[in-house]
Amino acid sequence: MLLDVSRLDVNYGRTRAVKQVSLSVREGEIVTVLGANGAGKTSLLRGLQGAVRPAGGKILFDGTDLTQAPPSARVRNGMMLVPEGRQIFVSMTVHENLLMGSYMRADADVSRDMEAIYDRFPNLAERRNMKASVLSGGEQQMLAIGRALVGRPRLIMLDEPSLGLSPLFVGKLFELILELNKSGISILLVEQNTTMALEVASRGYVLELGSAVLEDDAAALSNNTALTEAYLGGG
Numbered sequence: 629m630l631l632d633v634s635r636l637d638v639n640y641g642r643t644r645a646v647k648q649v650s651l652s653v654r655e656g657e658i659v660t661v662l663g664a665n666g667a668g669k670t671s672l673l674r675g676l677q678g679a680v681r682p683a684g685g686k687i688l689f690d691g692t693d694l695t696q697a698p699p700s701a702r703v704r705n706g707m708m709l710v711p712e713g714r715q716i717f718v719s720m721t722v723h724e725n726l727l728m729g730s731y732m733r734a735d736a737d738v739s740r741d742m743e744a745i746y747d748r749f750p751n752l753a754e755r756r757n758m759k760a761s762v763l764s765g766g767e768q769q770m771l772a773i774g775r776a777l778v779g780r781p782r783l784i785m786l787d788e789p790s791l792g793l794s795p796l797f798v799g800k801l802f803e804l805i806l807e808l809n810k811s812g813i814s815i816l817l818v819e820q821n822t823t824m825a826l827e828v829a830s831r832g833y834v835l836e837l838g839s840a841v842l843e844d845d846a847a848a849l850s851n852n853t854a855l856t857e858a859y860l861g862g863g
């Protein structure tokens with residue numbers, strides 16, 4: 629098991645945003661987390677990343693207990709979050725944004741990896757010295773993913789990456805997710821686009837009011853009409 633989360637609690641003061649959620653991601657797997665607005669998906673990822681310290685439960689990453697570790701320790705271990713809304717630095721250049729992803733790396737291979745990322749994303753290569761603010765929404769999403777890749781992740785956690793993207797870019801994004809997965813990166817994907825998410829994932833969890841109410845194979849979740857009608861709005 630690469631990521632093994634048991635009975636995680638994330639609170640904001642008295643608001644219990646994530647309640648006793650257990651989930652796992654095996655090495656090489658794509659796992660999706662679905663649920664309506666406010667179900668606790670972002671809070672779950674923030675708890676996993678360490679931005680919010682979990683109030684309870686356990687997070688094991690490749691056997692290491694990271695529950696109370698700071699975000700930097702997660703990054704060093706290979707757990708990267710691509711946050712909702714990308715959160716890139718718009719006043720910095722594309723290149724500077726990518727370099728931010730390398731801050732936990734001690735080795736000297738960063739420039740080689742940066743070139744590999746530019747090969748993968750020609751749009752970013754062309755604009756490497758421009759401010760990130762000139763990028764389209766889709767390119768900004770690629771930049772946010774590129775920044776995570778510079779840190780050499782073993783697991784990428786994506787928070788609603790398709791939000792606000794044109795259908796063309798959504799297609800490209802999901803192709804990219806599959807490619808990254810084929811290259812050996814495990815993926816935890818939070819999505820509102822349930823149809824696409826269940827197409828690429830092997831398993832999924834459904835959150836409702838902070839609790840994981842359902843866990844199943846992606847195919848079974850797609851065929852669960854009660855579920856798609858109740859929580860997912862058809863994606």
Ligand code: ATP
Pocket residue numbers: 640643644645663664665666667668669670671672
């Ligand atoms: P969305 O799709 O809108 O991002 P979500 O499933 O990611 O929804 P969360 O953003 O995790 O849900 O929110 C879960 C609950 O926690 C909600 O009731 C929300 O109001 C509350 N919440 C989220 N962030 C905070 C915060 N910083 N302080 C207080 N309450 C919060």
